[in-house]
Amino acid sequence: MSVTTTTHLNFRGVAREALDFYQSVFGGRVVAVTYKDAGNIADETEADWVMWGEVTGDNGFHVMAYDAPSHLPWSQGHDPFFVSVRGTDADEISALWEKLAPGSTVRQPLRPAAWAPLYGMVTDRFGVTWVLDVAVPYGG
Template sequence: MKITPYLTFDGQARDAFTRYHQLLGGELEMMTFAQAPEAEHFPAEHRERIMHVCLSLGDFQLMASDTMPGDPACGGGTYEGIKGCSISLHPGSIEESQRLFDGLAEGGQVVMPLEKTFWAERFGMLTDRFGVSWMINCEQA
């Protein structure tokens, strides 16, 4: 079995995943509602929203989509952000930890600064500018 985090955005999926791809690398695949086989069923003003995006990093994936305003399956367009979950990254060095932390924190909010803890060489928590909560945990110097 495989578990893959799937995030939901309100029109920011393209920007968020473009940024994550810049910071994390990997392979990025993105599809808009306009590219769907029955695109005409979606409101024209929302067809450039992301229907599905996948960032593949080795054996791991992070996926997402944008909500479609007014769709009951998407909360009826009452998007409240991403809550109750964090994406945890485990870089192999302090330098990589700092690079990722700084990049994700840009325009966001630091919850706990990246620092040495009793369980890790570096650990920090933040919410990025897209509302996604991240934890950076570097266990090795």
């Protein structure tokens, strides 16, 4: 099986600080891609915010995080996390999407993105938001 799940924490402007803190607690390595790095700047004041980040440790610790841009609704305690489902096989991710999406609110259709062969976001009928994507190695 090629799928893993990871808690994906959502912040507004402090994701890098949070990732660095979690790394100081749990160890591991921080990777952070800013909106500027990804060429996805909607607001110049948010260019250095984290669009995608993670801490991964040899001890098994793994958490992902990003800064919700100001054009999206966000408040601390509302939508504080996503469950990230990453896989290496597009057919497997697509099949999971087809089972998860009916009856859910599609926030981002499953389709190719600049950073992944497939990426989509859906909030299920229980209020849990799932991010599904096909993982690719980070080349930054």
